[in-house]
Amino acid sequence: MILARRQLLTAVPAGLMLTGCDALTRNSTAKAVVESGEQATYRWQRLAGRDGLAREFSAADISPNFKVNGTHEPTNPEWQRLAAGKFTDWRLKVTGLVQRELSLSLPQLRALPQRTQITRHDCVEGWSAIGQWTGPQLAHILKASGLRDGARYIVFLCADDYGGEPAKGGLQSKSRYYESIDLVDAVHPQTILAHSLNGQPLSTGNGAPVRLRVERQLGYKQAKYLMQIVVADSLAPFGGGKGGYWPDRGYEWFAGT
Ligand SMILES: Nc1nc2c(c(=O)[nH]1)N[C@H]1C(S)=C(S)[C@@H](COP(=O)(O)O)O[C@H]1N2
Numbered sequence: 001m002i003l004a005r006r007q008l009l010t011a012v013p014a015g016l017m018l019t020g021c022d023a024l025t026r027n028s029t030a031k032a033v034v035e036s037g038e039q040a041t042y043r044w045q046r047l048a049g050r051d052g053l054a055r056e057f058s059a060a061d062i063s064p065n066f067k068v069n070g071t072h073e074p075t076n077p078e079w080q081r082l083a084a085g086k087f088t089d090w091r092l093k094v095t096g097l098v099q100r101e102l103s104l105s106l107p108q109l110r111a112l113p114q115r116t117q118i119t120r121h122d123c124v125e126g127w128s129a130i131g132q133w134t135g136p137q138l139a140h141i142l143k144a145s146g147l148r149d150g151a152r153y154i155v156f157l158c159a160d161d162y163g164g165e166p167a168k169g170g171l172q173s174k175s176r177y178y179e180s181i182d183l184v185d186a187v188h189p190q191t192i193l194a195h196s197l198n199g200q201p202l203s204t205g206n207g208a209p210v211r212l213r214v215e216r217q218l219g220y221k222q223a224k225y226l227m228q229i230v231v232a233d234s235l236a237p238f239g240g241g242k243g244g245y246w247p248d249r250g251y252e253w254f255a256g257t
């Protein structure tokens with residue numbers, strides 16, 4: 001199944017691999033093929049592999065340079081102010097269908113049990129990088145907040161406004177980056193809120209101070225510059241309603257690898 005998915009991605013003619021995360025969506029045939037692959041992968045993971053782990057690598061496999069993609073540095077004044085203060089005032093808010101709202105500082109996130117994992121990040125643009133990520137499991141945070149009836153999705157709100165590129169379908173305006181996952185991925189052991197890459201605090205480019213790692217999905221799901229987590233029963237109220245910045249522009253919401 002995993003191989004079939006990769007073959008679908010690599011089967012797209014090189015000429016379609018232009019720039020940005022839109023390469024696949026420029027061709028409707030390629031899009032249809034990829035969409036059927038996405039749905040098959042979603043069903044496969046949900047029915048057969050709920051707890052299946054993404055492959056983990058050894059320290060020797062770590063890429064010397066983890067490419068920065070998408071936003072390189074948020075221009076949002078609030079994020080700029082927090083960065084200038086070394087993120088001591090940064091708080092991750094956890095709101096929505098929770099029993100207790102949370103507001104977590106970096107030291108609080110670091111005080112939770114930590115998971116370190118060396119995984120491969122695959123971007124739809126056609127590049128990959130292997131990195132070692134460290135942070136608390138999202139499951140621990142959701143255990144602390146509790147979930148209320150109706151909770152179905154975890155939505156991640158980021159600090160950056162990313163500009164839509166004219167060639168893409170769907171919404172084109174500059175808008176806030178966000179992403180979302182279902183509860184199966186939310187409680188998966190490899191779903192962490194990473195504050196470190198290769199043993200160092202996240203660089204600005206790689207998503208400081210904290211980013212999502214949801215290792216069984218593609219690069220665009222790995223939301224950087226996290227500000228808030230919302231537990232929701234529907235994706236309709238967020239952004240363009242499709243569950244993420246790139247899903248609003250034609251990408252699959254479930255981006256299984
Ligand atoms: N907030 C935010 N998260 C983001 C992006 C972004 O532009 N803004 N780009 C996505 C894409 S397409 C990829 S491939 C990865 C890139 O992460 P990196 O810069 O650490 O390589 O982040 C994803 N998460």
Ligand SMILES: [Mo]
Binds near residue numbers: 069122
């Ligand atoms: Mo990407």
